Amino acid sequence: MKTTDDIKKGEVVLLANGWQARIEDNRKGQVRLATVFGTYTEMGSIYASDIREVQTASGKWEKVSITSKQKTLADNRKMWGF
Numbered sequence: 001m002k003t004t005d006d007i008k009k010g011e012v013v014l015l016a017n018g019w020q021a022r023i024e025d026n027r028k029g030q031v032r033l034a035t036v037f038g039t040y041t042e043m044g045s046i047y048a049s050d051i052r053e054v055q056t057a058s059g060k061w062e063k064v065s066i067t068s069k070q071k072t073l074a075d076n077r078k079m080w081g082f
Helices: 066-080
Strands: 012-015 020-023 030-036 043-048 053-054 061-065
Touching: 043 066
Parallel strands: none
Antiparallel strands: 012 020, 012 053, 020 030, 030 043, 053 061
């Protein structure tokens, strides 16, 4: 299973809110740059812990896991209502 740190530039991901996004960087860590296809199409930062699945080359969706540091931040965001 891939982690969010394994996702590369150009890959399409499914976010926790159901929207799709295209990753625009090759960074690792808490925040990734992405073009989000939602109500509007916008480019900006997203939390890596909001990524749920990544689309494979064959078009299928594969679940991704988050790192322990990303889980800690996600838990803190939930505690504060973000």
